[in-house]
Amino acid sequence: MIRIAASRLATSLIALLGAALFAFIALRVAPGDAARLVLGPFATDEAVQALRVKMGLDDPLPVQFWHYLTSFVSGDWGWSYSLGQSVRDLLGxxxxxxxxxxxxxxxxxxxxxxxxxxxxxxxxxxxxxxxxxxxxxxxxxxxxxxxxxxxxxxxxxxxxxxxxxxxxxxxxxxxxxxxxxxxxxxxxxxxxxxxxxxxxxxxxxxxxxxxxxxxxxxxxxxxxxxxxxxxxxxxxxxxxxxxxxxxxxxxxxxxxxxxxxxxxxxxxxxxxxxxxxxxxxxxxxxxxxxxxxxxxxQQDYSVVQTFILLSAFIYILANLFVDLLAAAIDPRIARGAGQ
The missing domain is CATH 1.10.3720.10 (MetI-like)
Structure with missing residues (x-):
């Protein structure tokens, strides 16, 4: 049982990282400018650029992804610029x-x-x-x-x-x-x-x-x-x-x-x-x-990315529980995972 739990946990971490990467890339390849959507069509280019810097959108993509992961783990889920509120409070x-x-x-x-x-x-x-x-x-x-x-x-x-x-x-x-x-x-x-x-x-x-x-x-x-x-x-x-x-x-x-x-x-x-x-x-x-x-x-990255990661985390926990339950019902599953 311990072996199958360790195996499923390792697979789950890979799946969680894949979900985070998918959410990150999908939102950034979508058409439109998140800073422009927040400020509206009549905002000046200088204001849009300043907001892009504040949102971290000018950083290289690997740096943005790293900040995204470390912030999520630390509990800092970002700020919703479209709603003017902490993402943690909104999703809470x-x-x-x-x-x-x-x-x-x-x-x-x-x-x-x-x-x-x-x-x-x-x-x-x-x-x-x-x-x-x-x-x-x-x-x-x-x-x-x-x-x-x-x-x-x-x-x-x-x-x-x-x-x-x-x-x-x-x-x-x-x-x-x-x-x-x-x-x-x-x-x-x-x-x-x-x-x-x-x-x-x-x-x-x-x-x-x-x-x-x-x-x-x-x-x-x-x-x-x-x-x-x-x-x-x-x-x-x-x-x-x-x-x-x-x-x-x-x-x-x-x-x-x-x-x-x-x-x-x-x-x-x-x-x-x-x-x-x-x-x-x-x-x-x-x-x-x-x-x-x-x-x-609104291309509100923080809200969507955090929701996807939370959903993926709960989904992975549910599947880990189901795998362990199935192994407890049928020991052949546990023996197969250990081979």
């Missing part, structure tokens, strides 16, 4: 909302997909098997933003069961003070169950909307793996030995089939954190999506 306000939304969307996708796939594979029938297949096709085919709009029309406007696009908490409700910035977690830590329930209620529709696509993918993947493993010779031998269908499924089929799903789930979590812009727009969610969109349009 917005990123927890994106993180909480992504985590709950991932939790919904994983739990719902595993539950339906297990039911469909364990009890084969028209209802238990056909409904999950239909749901997976629907989830993969429907655009998330369209589903979000329809969910708001039905759940909020017509039925009044869910809150509208008004953020993370209703007006007048104070956000729970806590170390994480995740309202549900901070409310639980404070023992404030009323605020926890309210925050969870406001998360429901955005999280389901964002988790719809990964739910469909994980459901199809796990269902196919379950059916494949169920036909393997070792499963048939276990059944021939007189073991119950439930015991064989729980001991042999599910552990072997769920590993590819776990490996894919790490990739999905990273996608959810970086790909929530449209869903945040639909639900007026105060996350980092709109902030990064504005940063891209």
């Amino acid at each position: 306000e917005r990123f927890p909302a994106t993180l909480e939304l992504g985590l709950y969307a991932f939790l919904f996708a994983l739990v719902a997909a595993v539950s339906l796939a297990v039911i469909g594979a364990f009890r084969r029938g028209l209802l238990s098997d056909g409904v999950p297949r239909a749901l997976s096709v629907f989830a993969l085919a429907v655009p998330q933003f369209w589903f979000g709009i329809v969910a708001l029309i039905i759940g909020f406007e017509m039925l009044g069961l869910f809150p509208g696009p008004s953020g993370r908490l209703p007006p007048g409700v104070t956000a729970p003070a806590g170390p994480t910035g995740l309202y549900t977690i901070d409310a639980l830590l404070a023992g404030d169950l009323a605020t926890f329930a309210t925050a969870l209620h406001y998360l429901a529709l955005p999280a389901i909307t964002l988790g719809l696509l990964p739910f469909g993918f994980l459901l199809r993947l796990l269902r196919a793996n379950l059916l494949d493993v169920a036909g393997e010779p070792f499963v048939l031998v276990a059944r021939a030995q007189g073991q119950s269908h439930f015991r064989v499924f729980l001991r042999y089929v599910l552990p072997n089939a769920i590993i590819p799903t776990l490996m894919a789930s790490g990739l999905i979590l990273g996608q959810l954190l970086a790909g929530s812009v449209l869903v945040e727009r639909v639900f007026n969610w105060p996350g980092a999506g709109s902030l990064v969109t504005q940063g891209l349009l």
